[in-house]
Amino acid sequence: MENTVVLKFGGTSVGTIEKIKKISNYLKQRVYKGEKLVVVVSAMGKTTDNLIKQVEEITNNPDIRELDTLLAIGEQNTISLMAITLNEIGIKSRSLTGMQAGIKTFGKHTKSKIANIDSDFIKDELKKFDVLVVAGFQGFNENKEITTLGRGGSDTSAVAIAAAIESPCEIYTDVHGVYSTDPRVYPEAIKLDEISYEEMLELSALGAGVLESRCIEIAKNYNIPIYLAKTLSGKKGTWIMSKENLLEKKVVTGVALDKDVLHVTIICKDFSSDFIEELFNQLDYYSVNIDMISQVVFDDKVNVSFTCKNSDRNFLNSILEIIDSKYKDIQYDIKSNFSKLSIVGSGMRDVSGVAARAFRTLCSNNIKFYQVTTSEISISYAIDLSDSEKAVQLFCKEFEL
Amino acid sequence: MENTVVLKFGGTSVGTIEKIKKISNYLKQRVYKGEKLVVVVSAMGKTTDNLIKQVEEITNNPDIRELDTLLAIGEQNTISLMAITLNEIGIKSRSLTGMQAGIKTFGKHTKSKIANIDSDFIKDELKKFDVLVVAGFQGFNENKEITTLGRGGSDTSAVAIAAAIESPCEIYTDVHGVYSTDPRVYPEAIKLDEISYEEMLELSALGAGVLESRCIEIAKNYNIPIYLAKTLSGKKGTWIMSKENLLEKKVVTGVALDKDVLHVTIICKDFSSDFIEELFNQLDYYSVNIDMISQVVFDDKVNVSFTCKNSDRNFLNSILEIIDSKYKDIQYDIKSNFSKLSIVGSGMRDVSGVAARAFRTLCSNNIKFYQVTTSEISISYAIDLSDSEKAVQLFCKEFEL
Structure with a gap:
């Protein structure tokens, strides 16, 4: 109207x-x-x-x-x-x-x-x-x-x-708008004037968002521009809109950090797809929301890793007990004190070398990463919690955020 | 159901x-x-x-x-x-x-x-x-x-x-139910086991009611018995029901006292029905709720008396100014410190002598009444506020309430 x-x-x-x-x-x-x-x-x-x-x-x-x-x-x-x-x-x-x-x-x-x-x-x-x-x-x-x-x-x-x-x-x-990363972690973080729905969705799902994903999904589906700003501040906020309307496409728009991460690795020495099915059925039954799923098979062993929230620890224990009783030769490892670090940017699709710059930044600063997952516009790393704030600052400097 | x-x-x-x-x-x-x-x-x-x-x-x-x-x-x-x-x-x-x-x-x-x-x-x-x-x-x-x-x-x-x-x-x-009169005025007041809608309506309209009139009107129209009792007391309350279902019809069921009464008398020496019309139009315009209306004509003078609430005093002053400016030879008198005392009972219709007993009680105890109005099941007196509690007690004794 x-x-x-x-x-x-x-x-x-x-x-x-x-x-x-x-x-x-x-x-x-x-x-x-x-x-x-x-x-x-x-x-x-x-x-x-x-x-x-x-x-x-x-x-x-x-x-x-x-x-x-x-x-x-x-x-x-x-x-x-x-x-x-x-x-x-x-x-x-x-x-x-x-x-x-x-x-x-x-x-x-x-x-x-x-x-x-x-x-x-x-x-x-x-x-x-x-x-x-x-x-x-x-x-x-x-x-x-x-x-x-x-x-x-x-x-x-x-x-x-x-x-x-x-x-x-x-x-x-x-808050004054959407920042390139959490200003509490990196005080020089800049407020973005604009961001695409897709980038905002990645940031939101990754735990850095000021807005819930479903809210951005609706805006994206109906192409409704959202203006996010601080109440009665008179200061400029952030426009969230379709990427076609963005004035400037940045390669990397933001860095998100999720500190509530439990990292789980399960190895089944005797590969069977049954095992995988049973595992995901159980996770679903207990409503454990999992993220950063990766699966590798080598030497007939299957290695499944994923992350979830620390609050799901008790459910996980129950699930692993069940799995353990059904399948022989299961090894598992649950690590807390992990965090998930992600870089997001719709420009990543077009510009090569973002992944290389990110890996180089972590390696040259001796920050270990235990798992990596990617989407079209994001790369996420599971790293030690103790390294996480330093890693955010390194990424912000590297990508000029 | x-x-x-x-x-x-x-x-x-x-x-x-x-x-x-x-x-x-x-x-x-x-x-x-x-x-x-x-x-x-x-x-x-x-x-x-x-x-x-x-x-x-x-x-x-x-x-x-x-x-x-x-x-x-x-x-x-x-x-x-x-x-x-x-x-x-x-x-x-x-x-x-x-x-x-x-x-x-x-x-x-x-x-x-x-x-x-x-x-x-x-x-x-x-x-x-x-x-x-x-x-x-x-x-x-x-x-x-x-x-x-x-x-x-x-x-x-x-x-x-x-x-x-x-x-x-x-x-x-x-409260424990409906009482024959306000127990704060007459501590020996008895709780009624039952009362008819009509009697309750009189008591309610007269200011003694624990229930609003419109609520009793609905019950009466649909013949819905109401049981009124104290929350979780386990004690017997009062049934409010159609008079046909009452076990015992008392001549006088209750005595009500309304202490918020302003008594107004207006005398117009030159009788005109215009004057009456104008007066009631003005009362209606200012939403003054009037009660105990009586009108007497003698020697071509018209005397109108009514009661209203003390909070309507300012409206009344405005109304009387208007009347005074339009009609010559108007005298008026507004008395506060009045109360309205009423006896209610559906048995009154059938039993003569109730009015006589009531008048006799007031007269023999030197209680002046300035105005009397009656309905089929009630008699109301405008009396001095200072006499009112004594009058309630006398009526309760006279009618064994």
């Missing part, structure tokens, strides 16, 4: 009535410029935590359908207060819960996915009101039950609404 | 998680006896007050549509916590917001009225669940906006649902 923008403000940005008033005044300026706004908000500051504390007084294993009904209160609180504030300062505004906005979801409670959004309704409401304040993170399913979208849910709501009404999406948060 | 009961618990009864757990355990016992339950709950304790405080940080005149969206949070909090608790103790339960329960309303935000309830949906859900926990006080209108029902709204929700599914309604509160 012309002149329509979707804006999203997170929980810290709307943490107090004072902050809601400041954002409302900012929105007023935007409306005076002739824009129609859809504002997606999260629950105020600690609201969600307080609701969860109520539940913990009852049980550690609540009915998830009812948990969703409870959690949805948080955003309903913010939307009504913001709509009251906007109307008070003369801006025609209306609040919409997820259900009222027609955000239809499917899948499990507490981690539902958006199926579709009633874009006609939202477009009609925008004819009557200058600002629609929509509850992020929530929707409803085919049984008219209240659902929530899980981690990063409000960002996903915002991008999905932007896709539905074909408008750009501005996400305001407590 | 057979074996189905609607129960309502007020804000104090569900004020803490501990109390919600206790009520849930009680409901479990009822389910084990083979009952299907619809439980209507209010917001927990101070929740609504806290939400209103948030609004007061923004404005004293909030958009009422948005205020309703905000206030509805309170009950949504209670229903989800109670459903989580019930499921935790093994009772199949589901929460329903006003909108989910199909409580359709009409009229103004913050004081909407129930138009109808989706009884088929509730009956279907009761086949699947043993306890439905429904948010009281709220519904939705034809534009799918969240609405609230105003004062006594949760009681009204409960009785309306009971009417819709043809079940009795139990209302649990912080």
Whole structure:
């Protein structure tokens, strides 16, 4: 829609009535410029935590359908207060819960996915009101039950609404934008003016992201540009957009570091594809999310390596016990204190030598890497945790990030 | 519906998680006896007050549509916590917001009225669940906006649902039932085992009621018996039912005292019906709720008396200024420190002499009454506030209440 923008403000940005008033005044300026706004908000500051504390007084294993009904209160609180504030300062505004906005979801409670959004309704409401304040993170399913979208849910709501009404999406948060790497590790890290969906997806999946992958996936599928910036800072943020629209294609855009890595190696001396199947079935059964999978066969031995999160250690032990009891001649090794270091850049596809420069950097600085995996626009290394911050700094210097 | 009961618990009864757990355990016992339950709950304790405080940080005149969206949070909090608790103790339960329960309303935000309830949906859900926990006080209108029902709204929700599914309604509160008069005024006041809708309506309208009139009106229209008792006290409460079903018809059931009474007398020396019309138009325009209206004409003078609430004093002054400027020879007198004393009893219709006994009681004890009005089942006196508690005690003795 012309002149329509979707804006999203997170929980810290709307943490107090004072902050809601400041954002409302900012929105007023935007409306005076002739824009129609859809504002997606999260629950105020600690609201969600307080609701969860109520539940913990009852049980550690609540009915998830009812948990969703409870959690949805948080955003309903913010939307009504913001709509009251906007109307008070003369801006025609209306609040919409997820259900009222027609955000239809499917899948499990507490981690539902958006199926579709009633874009006609939202477009009609925008004819009557200058600002629609929509509850992020929530929707409803085919049984008219209240659902929530899980981690990063409000960002996903915002991008999905932007896709539905074909408008750009501005996400305001407590960071200034997307950086070439984590500024806490490499203080000279630069804020990127722009980044492609694909690069952002790699960075997000790799654990460095300020946005959840699924949110970027939607933006990519509908070609909705996302602008990520710090709330009311007035400073330039980062545009996330299709690579065709990027002004400048960098060879390497960013370096991501994931410190929560458990590295697992299993060797089966008597090669059988049964063994592989059984292993992955078990991993699936225990919902262990695995990454950096590689498999090598030599001398009729099969060597499988992968990484997973440290929190999956107990599941892994159970799985290996089962495997061990079924197959003879199994050896395995689980190493913690690992990290995954990745370099990402859509320019990698076209420019050769990136891999060579990366390997050379690690080798000449005596940083061991135990495993390497690659995608079209990224290279990832499993390295010792103790080496990881030094490696980030070396890569940033090498690739001028 | 057979074996189905609607129960309502007020804000104090569900004020803490501990109390919600206790009520849930009680409901479990009822389910084990083979009952299907619809439980209507209010917001927990101070929740609504806290939400209103948030609004007061923004404005004293909030958009009422948005205020309703905000206030509805309170009950949504209670229903989800109670459903989580019930499921935790093994009772199949589901929460329903006003909108989910199909409580359709009409009229103004913050004081909407129930138009109808989706009884088929509730009956279907009761086949699947043993306890439905429904948010009281709220519904939705034809534009799918969240609405609230105003004062006594949760009681009204409960009785309306009971009417819709043809079940009795139990209302649990912080009093033991309906008393013959206010126990704070007359400590020997007796709790009534039963009372007719009509008597309860008189008591309620007269300011003595534990239930709002509109709630009793619905019960009367659909002939739904209401049981009013103290939450989890185990003590017998009061049945409110059709007079045909009362075991014993008392001549006088109760005495009500309303201490918030302003007594107004206006004398127009030059009789004109214009004057009366203008007066009532003005009262209507300023929304002054008047009561105990009486009009006498003598010697071509017209004398109009009525009572209203003390908070309407400013409106009254404005009205009398207008009247005074339009009509000559107007005299008026506004007296505060008045109270309205009423005796109520459906037996009055059949038994003569009640009025005589009441007048005799007041006169022989030197209690002045300035105005008397009667209905079929009640007599009301405007008396000095200073006499009022003594008068209640005299009536209670006279009519053995």
